[in-house]
Amino acid sequence: MKQMNSFIQRECEILGKIIRVSNSTLEINTRLTRIVGILAEAFSTDFCALYSFHEDQSSFTLTASSGRDLPEPDSSGNSQWGGLMEKVAQSRQPLFFEGDDQPVGNLKGMMSKVNSPFSLALIPIADDGFFYGVLLLYYAQLRRFGDEERESLLMAGSAISGPFRNARLDATRVAQAKDRQANQLSLLYEINNALLSTMKFERILHIILTAITIGDGMGFNRAMLFLTDERRNRLAGMMGVGPDNAEEAGNIWKNLEGKRDKLSEILSSISHNYSPKGTHLDERVRRVNIPLDKEECILARTVTEQKPFNIDYERDGLTCPEDCELNREVNCILRSKSKGGIKSYRFATVPLWGREGTIGVVVVDNLYNGRPITDDDIQLLTMFTRQAGLAIENCILYRYLEEAHWELKEAQETLLQREKLAALGEMAANVAHEIRNPLVSIGAFTRRLYNKLDNGLYEKRYGEAIIKEVDRLEGILNDVLSFSKASKVVFEKFDLNRIIEETLMGMEDELKSQGIVVEKSLDDNLPEIPCDYQQIKQVFINLFSNSRDAMRGGGRLTVKTFPLSQESRDYIGIDIGDTGGGIPSEVLHNIFNPFFTTKGWGTGLGLAICHRIVDGHRGVIEVDNDPDRGVTFTVKLPIEREA
Amino acid sequence: MKKILVVDDEENLRLLYQEELEEEGYAVEVAAHGQEALDKLSTFKPDLITLDIKMPGMDGVETLQRIRDVHRDLPVILCSAYGEYKQDLTTWASDAYVIKTSDLTELKETIRILLSRD
Numbered sequence: 212m213k214q215m216n217s218f219i220q221r222e223c224e225i226l227g228k229i230i231r232v233s234n235s236t237l238e239i240n241t242r243l244t245r246i247v248g249i250l251a252e253a254f255s256t257d258f259c260a261l262y263s264f265h266e267d268q269s270s271f272t273l274t275a276s277s278g279r280d281l282p283e284p285d286s287s288g289n290s291q292w293g294g295l296m297e298k299v300a301q302s303r304q305p306l307f308f309e310g311d312d313q314p315v316g317n318l319k320g321m322m323s324k325v326n327s328p329f330s331l332a333l334i335p336i337a338d339d340g341f342f343y344g345v346l347l348l349y350y351a352q353l354r355r356f357g358d359e360e361r362e363s364l365l366m367a368g369s370a371i372s373g374p375f376r377n378a379r380l381d382a383t384r385v386a387q388a389k390d391r392q393a394n395q396l397s398l399l400y401e402i403n404n405a406l407l408s409t410m411k412f413e414r415i416l417h418i419i420l421t422a423i424t425i426g427d428g429m430g431f432n433r434a435m436l437f438l439t440d441e442r443r444n445r446l447a448g449m450m451g452v453g454p455d456n457a458e459e460a461g462n463i464w465k466n467l468e469g470k471r472d473k474l475s476e477i478l479s480s481i482s483h484n485y486s487p488k489g490t491h492l493d494e495r496v497r498r499v500n501i502p503l504d505k506e507e508c509i510l511a512r513t514v515t516e517q518k519p520f521n522i523d524y525e526r527d528g529l530t531c532p533e534d535c536e537l538n539r540e541v542n543c544i545l546r547s548k549s550k551g552g553i554k555s556y557r558f559a560t561v562p563l564w565g566r567e568g569t570i571g572v573v574v575v576d577n578l579y580n581g582r583p584i585t586d587d588d589i590q591l592l593t594m595f596t597r598q599a600g601l602a603i604e605n606c607i608l609y610r611y612l613e614e615a616h617w618e619l620k621e622a623q624e625t626l627l628q629r630e631k632l633a634a635l636g637e638m639a640a641n642v643a644h645e646i647r648n649p650l651v652s653i654g655a656f657t658r659r660l661y662n663k664l665d666n667g668l669y670e671k672r673y674g675e676a677i678i679k680e681v682d683r684l685e686g687i688l689n690d691v692l693s694f695s696k697a698s699k700v701v702f703e704k705f706d707l708n709r710i711i712e713e714t715l716m717g718m719e720d721e722l723k724s725q726g727i728v729v730e731k732s733l734d735d736n737l738p739e740i741p742c743d744y745q746q747i748k749q750v751f752i753n754l755f756s757n758s759r760d761a762m763r764g765g766g767r768l769t770v771k772t773f774p775l776s777q778e779s780r781d782y783i784g785i786d787i788g789d790t791g792g793g794i795p796s797e798v799l800h801n802i803f804n805p806f807f808t809t810k811g812w813g814t815g816l817g818l819a820i821c822h823r824i825v826d827g828h829r830g831v832i833e834v835d836n837d838p839d840r841g842v843t844f845t846v847k848l849p850i851e852r853e854a
Numbered sequence: 855m856k857k858i859l860v861v862d863d864e865e866n867l868r869l870l871y872q873e874e875l876e877e878e879g880y881a882v883e884v885a886a887h888g889q890e891a892l893d894k895l896s897t898f899k900p901d902l903i904t905l906d907i908k909m910p911g912m913d914g915v916e917t918l919q920r921i922r923d924v925h926r927d928l929p930v931i932l933c934s935a936y937g938e939y940k941q942d943l944t945t946w947a948s949d950a951y952v953i954k955t956s957d958l959t960e961l962k963e964t965i966r967i968l969l970s971r972d
């Protein structure tokens with residue numbers, strides 16, 4: 212009895228020590244070395260060692276040992292010892308050799324090699340599932356292993372399996388994590404390839420959202436993308452990708468996943484197959500427009516706080532407020548048709564990153580399969596949105612570049628045109644000046660001759676003809692010169708109404724004699740505007756003259772002035788209308804062209820001059836034509852001179 | 855009888871103005887360029903001067919300045935084929951600016967008004 216007690220006590224001591232070490236947080240090899248030390252001492256071995264088993268190579272390596280080396284050094288599986296250990300591995304049974312037993316199998320061979328007697332115990336280290344290795348005890352003498360000892364050793368073997376099991380599980384977990392990481396990186400790489408394949412804005416958005424929803428991608432049910440409009444401080448919905456109901460969901464994914472193409476290829480060919488435009492989700496997303504300072508809005512907060520949100524109503528009770536006006540207006544996509552109402556709806560938002568901060572938000576949910584969104588998901592999404600944001604930014608910048616380039620080209624062409632016209636104008640002016648003097652001589656002397664001829668003389672007719680033609684030439688010269696002069700503008704503030712009144716007064720008699728009634732409604736409160744007095748007067752003279760010419764048999768001339776605002780700039784508008792029958796629509800587009808006229812006389816420069824002058828004042832001249840009644844010209848002159 | 859000095863570098867125009875103005879009842883002398891005009895100032899003592907702008911050597915504007923140096927109140931009409939000097943500050947020293955046309959009515963009217971001022 213006493214013997215039994217002391218034995219049990221000793222047992223407990225040994226096991227206790229082993230278990231304590233097993234459960235410690237020391238590194239595994241350290242633990243095993245200590246355990247081997249404990250056993251070597253407890254069992255007074257000459258050599259005690261632990262060999263780990265490697266499944267893939269079916270071999271053993273020495274993990275820890277205590278005492279002298281084995282007579283035949285054995286740290287690999289390629290010897291007699293290894294053979295013994297294999298036997299233990301296969302049978303999962305211990306092997307005891309007490310020196311004088313009948314040697315079995317390999318032992319025979321060993322006995323011949325080792326010339327002195329020895330004893331051996333090989334204990335399997337295993338648990339229900341796995342075989343981890345072998346515990347070896349070696350005595351360089353004959354030794355008996357008692358029953359209790361054998362029990363002891365078996366229990367020790369069992370206890371030692373603990374650290375092995377933990378190590379294995381750790382290794383598995385690490386391997387799994389590494390695997391997942393590798394997958395994620397490969398996924399991001401594929402998506403990046405696809406993103407690089409295009410510079411078209413809509414396609415890039417489509418690729419991003421598909422990568423997020425496709426099974427081979429991140430596998431979310433639905434994804435939506437919003438971009439910030441910095442100027443108006445709002446968030447605008449750009450695109451939504453996702454099925455409208457669960458059935459559609461199933462079908463789409465089945466289709467796309469059936470093809471085992473590389474993800475990047477699927478994504479690159481995306482816009483030809485499956486376009487989100489016109490789907491319910493896409494339409495609703497595009498209608499969303501949220502002010503960024505809307506505090507309770509999770510989308511807005513994602514942008515302003517620059518961090519993701521993972522919303523699970525069941526878990527945190529957080530969701531969009533019931534009374535959000537967006538909800539009523541647009542039936543906000545965040546709360547639509549969730550299975551079982553609000554309770555089971557989960558969604559996550561991730562900020563989109565540009566080079567200098569957030570440029571928008573990506574919203575994802577698992578509306579149809581209700582799969583919870585994990586931190587891992589968020590992490591992957593975050594990695595992705597960095598790429599995605601940059602791709603979008605690049606695309607936008609590219610578009611600006613294209614637009615800027617186009618505008619520059621247009622401006623260049625306009626400038627070229629202007630220069631051509633200016634050069635032409637200058638040449639015309641020079642020619643006109645040169646012609647003036649000779650014309651004065653010709654005309655004036657002809658008049659003198661004309662006056663000296665007797666009134667009845669037939670030849671007086673010739674004189675008339677010459678004088679008339681000279682007058683005509685002088686008219687052309689005047690028009691040409693004022694046309695080319697129109698680009699040199701001298702600005703001073705004038706009251707437009709006064710200029711109009713003066714001009715009308717100058718033409719009063721003329722108009723009255725033709726039976727033309729003048730109707731004026733000039734706004735009293737108009738400010739003085741910077742303009743060139745002579746030139747603006749010329750515009751009115753030309754327009755009034757045109758109206759007069761159109762109403763040979765009488766009519767009504769209406770003149771109206773009024774303030775107006777266009778594209779956030781203020782103008783004064785002047786309407787000049789007549790009842791002269793209008794302009795035939797087929798020539799309407801020509802009327803501002805120089806030298807175009809429907810009259811039998813004149814230079815056809817009148818309206819061209821008006822256009823030039825108004826242009827020089829940075830204003831606009833428009834025509835409203837009523838082919839059977841009359842024409843109204845509208846001149847708009849800016850109140851402020853452009854900086 | 856009022857005296858008018860006509861300054862123009864073109865012979866035909868000098869002839870024209872002389873004939874036309876003499877018919878109006880003025881005594882007319884002509885000068886072909888600025889220097890000649892200045893010389894005739896002291897000998898002819900005109901009551902009014904018509905001055906062409908574009909002339910070789912001293913142009914109309916410079917001649918005008920020289921005239922003004924001597925006679926501050928003498929009426930001078932700048933007469934030109936060029937309309938753009940009309941708004942030029944340098945021509946403010948003249949009393950009138952008339953653009954040359956084959957119909958001399960405006961010129962004659964301007965002369966009449968300026969001379970009737972005294």
